Amino acid sequence: MDAHELITRNAAEVVTEAEIEALADDPEGKRAYVGYEPSGVLHIGHMLTANKLIDLQEAGFEVTVLLADVHAYLNDKGSFEEIRHTAERMRDQFIAYGLDESNTQFVLGSDFQLDDDYTLDLHALELETTLARAERAMAEITSGDSVKVSQAVYPLMQALDIPYLGVDIAVGGMEQRKVHMLARDVLPSIDREPPTSLHTPLIADLGTGRGKMSSSEGVTISMEDSREDIESKVNDAYCPPTADPEPADDGTARDNPVLQVFEYHVFPRFDAVTVERPEEYGGNLEYDAYDDLEADLESGELHPADAKGALAEYLDRLIAPGRQQLAE
């Protein structure tokens, strides 16, 4: 796979295509980053952007993981002490998950976000941004009933992180796109370049196929899950024999989360996938590309129950090193 394919595979959106092409032409020594609010334990949402960082490392990029302790604090995720402690654990879990340690720089937000220059630049961005715009940028990030001042500061700090970390590309889930668009608009006002960004798709809730999989609601997979937990969650997952299910009775759109997890989590990390089946049901199936698995599920050649069995097996392999790390 060439650099451009590695960078863009499985991305929902890149901003802009021309900027990504220029980076793909000469990726050596370029730097990409994702920021994470340290909270809870590493889950499948973190792993989706982590997979993209692994792709970028393979394409020649250097990677920064921002453990965004100040952002987590602004988003009401606990005391600063607790957040710091979680950040340390997350760092180890990211390495256990498969980020290349020799080429991943972990940075705590508070290491630079409390400096004088950063603070003054932040105030300059505050002068450039309406409250309504900041609030819109945060709509998909906070569940927020009432908007706090901290939530208006948050996206401006996220915008400012990009020049302060000296990165060439900001990576995040689709829920981060409005923050990155805000960054493109406001950073030029303090003589900084508008940043290039890449967004990963949102995966539907495993149990229902609706909305997005999240750590706070519905069914998700985390590094704390035992093999039995994974088997039971995957076994109960919504998996009609199609990649494009009908909307639910109340009109809510649905996806096939089992297929999505194969596409965005399993195939990027394994060269081939084996679905084990007893001889009497046709024997094992081998896939080296996601599309073939999807086609077999749709044609009926692959039964949802067998697809689920294989999914649980591969998710367990992905999670096992992090689970072990948590136990130590």
Ligand code: IYR
């Ligand atoms: N908004 C992210 C956390 C975050 C991301 C980046 I990129 C930053 O520079 C700072 C914070 C989240 O929702 O987890």
